[in-house]
Amino acid sequence: MADEATTAEQKRRAAQEKPLAALYDTALLDLDGVVYRGADAVPNAVPALLSAAGAGMRLAYVTNNASRTPQAVASHLRELGLPADADDVVTAAQAVARIVAEQVPEGARVLAIGGEGLRQALLEHRLTLVNSAEDNPAAVVQGYRPDTMWKDLAEAAYAIERGALWYAANTDRTMPTARGIAPGNGALVGAVAAATGSWPTVAGKPEPALHRETMIRTKAQRPLVVGDRLDTDIEGANRAGADSLLVLTGVTRLQDLKDAPKEHQPTYLAQDLRGLLDPSQLMRWRDA
Numbered sequence: 001m002a003d004e005a006t007t008a009e010q011k012r013r014a015a016q017e018k019p020l021a022a023l024y025d026t027a028l029l030d031l032d033g034v035v036y037r038g039a040d041a042v043p044n045a046v047p048a049l050l051s052a053a054g055a056g057m058r059l060a061y062v063t064n065n066a067s068r069t070p071q072a073v074a075s076h077l078r079e080l081g082l083p084a085d086a087d088d089v090v091t092a093a094q095a096v097a098r099i100v101a102e103q104v105p106e107g108a109r110v111l112a113i114g115g116e117g118l119r120q121a122l123l124e125h126r127l128t129l130v131n132s133a134e135d136n137p138a139a140v141v142q143g144y145r146p147d148t149m150w151k152d153l154a155e156a157a158y159a160i161e162r163g164a165l166w167y168a169a170n171t172d173r174t175m176p177t178a179r180g181i182a183p184g185n186g187a188l189v190g191a192v193a194a195a196t197g198s199w200p201t202v203a204g205k206p207e208p209a210l211h212r213e214t215m216i217r218t219k220a221q222r223p224l225v226v227g228d229r230l231d232t233d234i235e236g237a238n239r240a241g242a243d244s245l246l247v248l249t250g251v252t253r254l255q256d257l258k259d260a261p262k263e264h265q266p267t268y269l270a271q272d273l274r275g276l277l278d279p280s281q282l283m284r285w286r287d288a
Helices: 002-017 045-054 070-080 092-103 116-124 150-161 185-196 208-218 230-240
Strands: 026-029 058-063 089-091 109-113 128-130 139-142 165-168 174-177 180-183 223-227 243-247 268-270
Touching: 026 045, 026 208, 045 058, 058 070, 058 208, 070 089, 070 116, 089 092, 089 208, 092 116, 092 139, 092 165, 092 208, 109 116, 109 150, 116 128, 139 150, 139 185, 150 185, 165 185, 174 185, 208 223, 208 230, 223 230, 230 243
Parallel strands: 026 058, 026 223, 058 089, 109 128, 109 139, 139 165, 223 243, 243 268
Antiparallel strands: 174 180
């Protein structure tokens, strides 16, 4: 306990003296609720990130949303004014595709319930995509897609009942949009779970696979996880042994921290992404 207290105090002092952009080499940034809400940038996000990048911090965009391709996400970021390429984006679709490819034979049939981002990631691992349980898939992979229909979930349930392995890009129950909080992939996964009585292997935060994928792709040595959700971003950082910054621009509110368990406690807390640059923007945090 003494060593943990010493480490926490050292982090406090360092954060008071230097900006987080100087203490960490890579920011592992969640997107929804941190960088943007729907099509629009979160207030202060773009100038803060540009300044952090100018200070030498690499920006890696890490998202549980598996519906869009990295190219599409990067294009959206560029529209907001951020210099981003597909290589700067790491998605739960890429993480779950790697897991599936490690556990089924090359070329195996996979029933993909999700958007183009999921389908592209699976194809990159030389897996064969099918559309029905009648195609006898070796695995079912489920990711968020806003127009997912009952028949899609039914096909997933039929395949799982017949013995297909089941994977999910993430199980976020909700997701922030420009209009408010909407059901996330976890709500759709829950429907299939209710039908099958089983639960998938999950790749997205807080599970380790997405952080593993990010480390592989970015080669980060001193990463800082930045997010707005305690049960995905912050818990995922703690499980990965990484420091974290919680911003209050998305799902989590300050009062949510009062009774949060240890695994949901961030290293740092700030109102928004300006906390990466200005130590005075960092709020008081509790020891992890």
